[in-house]
Amino acid sequence: MTEKTAIFDIEVKLFIQAVFMRYNYDFRDYSLASVKRRLSSVMMVHKVKTITALQEKVLHEPEFFTAVLQYMTISTTEMFRDPDYFKAFREKVIPYLRSYPSIKIWIAGCSSGEEAYSFAIIFKEEGLLNRVMIYATDINPLILEKAKAGIYRLEDIKKYSINYQEAGGKASLSDYYAANYNAVAIDPELKKNIIFADHSLATDSVFSEMQFVSCRNVLIYFDKKLQDRAITLFHDSLSMQGFLGIGSKESLKFSKMSPRFEHWSTNERIYRKLK
Amino acid sequence: MIKPTDRLIEAIFIGTSAGGVQTLNTLFDLLAPNFKIPIVTVIHLGEKPFIPSAFRAPRGLKIIEAEEKDMIQPGLIYFAPANYHLLIESDKTFSLSNEEKIQFARPALDVTMDSMAEVYNKKLLGIVLTGANEDGAAGLLAIKENGGMTVVQNPANALYPTMPEAAIKKSAPDYILTLEQIGSLMCNLKGAYE
Numbered sequence: 509m510t511e512k513t514a515i516f517d518i519e520v521k522l523f524i525q526a527v528f529m530r531y532n533y534d535f536r537d538y539s540l541a542s543v544k545r546r547l548s549s550v551m552m553v554h555k556v557k558t559i560t561a562l563q564e565k566v567l568h569e570p571e572f573f574t575a576v577l578q579y580m581t582i583s584t585t586e587m588f589r590d591p592d593y594f595k596a597f598r599e600k601v602i603p604y605l606r607s608y609p610s611i612k613i614w615i616a617g618c619s620s621g622e623e624a625y626s627f628a629i630i631f632k633e634e635g636l637l638n639r640v641m642i643y644a645t646d647i648n649p650l651i652l653e654k655a656k657a658g659i660y661r662l663e664d665i666k667k668y669s670i671n672y673q674e675a676g677g678k679a680s681l682s683d684y685y686a687a688n689y690n691a692v693a694i695d696p697e698l699k700k701n702i703i704f705a706d707h708s709l710a711t712d713s714v715f716s717e718m719q720f721v722s723c724r725n726v727l728i729y730f731d732k733k734l735q736d737r738a739i740t741l742f743h744d745s746l747s748m749q750g751f752l753g754i755g756s757k758e759s760l761k762f763s764k765m766s767p768r769f770e771h772w773s774t775n776e777r778i779y780r781k782l783k
Numbered sequence: 784m785i786k787p788t789d790r791l792i793e794a795i796f797i798g799t800s801a802g803g804v805q806t807l808n809t810l811f812d813l814l815a816p817n818f819k820i821p822i823v824t825v826i827h828l829g830e831k832p833f834i835p836s837a838f839r840a841p842r843g844l845k846i847i848e849a850e851e852k853d854m855i856q857p858g859l860i861y862f863a864p865a866n867y868h869l870l871i872e873s874d875k876t877f878s879l880s881n882e883e884k885i886q887f888a889r890p891a892l893d894v895t896m897d898s899m900a901e902v903y904n905k906k907l908l909g910i911v912l913t914g915a916n917e918d919g920a921a922g923l924l925a926i927k928e929n930g931g932m933t934v935v936q937n938p939a940n941a942l943y944p945t946m947p948e949a950a951i952k953k954s955a956p957d958y959i960l961t962l963e964q965i966g967s968l969m970c971n972l973k974g975a976y977e
Binding site: 545762 | 852901
C-alpha cells in the first residue's frame with residue numbers, strides 16, 4: 509500500500525466514525541471500496557483536498573452533511589427494474605398473499621420510490637390495492653421526499669414502460685401517471701397505501717410484521733456482519749412463510765439465518781421463510 | 784521501463800469494449816495452460832448478461848462471473864457482472880456497486896482499475912484492449928501512478944482503436960503491443976506458472 513493510500517484509509521475510517529457520532533448515520537460496516545470511491549467524488553465536486561478537511565466541514569455544517577449524504581447513499585433505481593423479478597413476484601408470490609385479509613410489505617432501501625410504485629401497480633392490477641400497506645424505507649431524508657412526490661423524468665419513462673411490459677403488466681404504464689412537459693406524476697391513487705419512512709438497516713429494528721420484504725441492491729454495500737444484521741431483521745419481520753426478495757447478485761449465504769429460508773423462485777432471488 | 788520478468792505480478796486487469804469478445808478469446812488462446820495469475824476482466828456488454836460460455840478458457844483455467852465477497856484466487860478469470868461496477872476491497876475480495884454509469888458504462892473499466900491499483904500497487908498488470916470509447920484511460924493512469932505495469936493493445940492492430948488510443952494518450956503506458964506480444968508478455972511474467 510502506498511503512503512497516500514494508507515493515509516486516505518485512516519482518514520476514511522475516522523470520517524465514518526465522526527459521522528456516526530455526530531449524526532447517527534452508521535457506515536461503519538459498509539464495504540469500504542465503494543464508500544472510498546464516493547467520498548473521493550465528494551472531494552472533487554466540493555473542491556476539498558483531504559477527507560480530514562471534509563470531516564471538519566461535515567462536523568460543523570449540518571446542511572453540508574446532507575449534501576454529502578446524497579453521495580454516500582446510492583440512489584440508482586428504475587420502475588420494474590429487473591422485470592423478471594416482478595414477474596416472479598406476480599406469478600409466484602401474489603397467489604399466497606391473496607389469502608391474507610390484510611397484507612403488509614416492506615421495501616427496504618426504497619430510494620426515490622420507483623420500486624414501491626411498481627409494487628403498488630401490481631397490487632392494483634391483481635385487485636389487492638385496498639388490502640395492502642406498503643412500507644417503503646430509506647436512510648436518506650431528501651430521497652424520501654422525492655419518493656413521496658412521485659415525480660419522475662419523462663425521458664426515463666420509455667425504459668420503465670418496456671420494463672413494465674416485460675414484467676407482465678396487464679395495461680399500459682401510462683394509465684398510472686400524468687405527463688406534463690418533461691415530467692410525469694404518479695397517480696395519487698397508488699400513493700394512498702404507501703408509507704415512506706426513515707429507517708436504517710444498520711441501527712433500527714423490526715417495526716411491523718410483514719408478508720413480503722423486498723430489499724435489492726442494498727446488501728451489496730454491506731460487509732458480512734451488516735448483511736447478517738439486515739437479513740436477521742428481515743427474518744424477524746416476516747410472518748411465518750413470508751417472502752423475501754433480494755438483488756440478482758446478492759445472496760443469503762453470509763447470514764446465520766440462511767437455513768431458515770427456502771429458495772422459492774428458481775431464477776429470481778425470492779426466498780420463503782420456513783415454518 | 785518495467786521488464787515483465789523482473790516484477791512479481793499478483794493480479795492482472797484486462798479491460799475492453801467493442802470487439803472485446805473476439806479479442807479476449809484470441810488472447811486467452813495465447814496463454815499457456817495452467818496460467819496461475821488471477822485475471823479480472825471488465826467488458827462493456829450494455830444490458831446483456833455475461834455468459835461464461837462465450838469465452839474460451841485456456842486449459843487449466845476457469846472463467847467465472849465475479850461474486851460479491853469472493854476472494855480473488857489464482858487460476859481463475861473473473862468477469863464483472865452486467866450492470867454492476869466491480870470493486871476490489873483491501874482484503875482482495877470483490878464488491879459490487881450499482882452507482883451511476885461512468886463513461887456511459889456499468890461496469891466501467893475505470894472503477895475496477897482504480898480500486899485494483901490501490902490494493903495491488905506495483906504487483907498489478909493493467910491491460911487495455913480494443914474499444915470504441917475512452918473508458919479505461921483514467922484507470923490505466925491510476926495503475927501507473929500506483930506503480931503498476933501498464934500495457935495497451937497497439938491501436939493499429941485493434942478492432943476498434945479509440946479505447947487504446949485514449950489510454951495511450953492519457954497514461955503513456957509501459958508497453959504498446961500486438962495481441963501476440965501481450966500473450967507472450969503475460970506468459971513470461973514472474974510467477975505466471977509457479
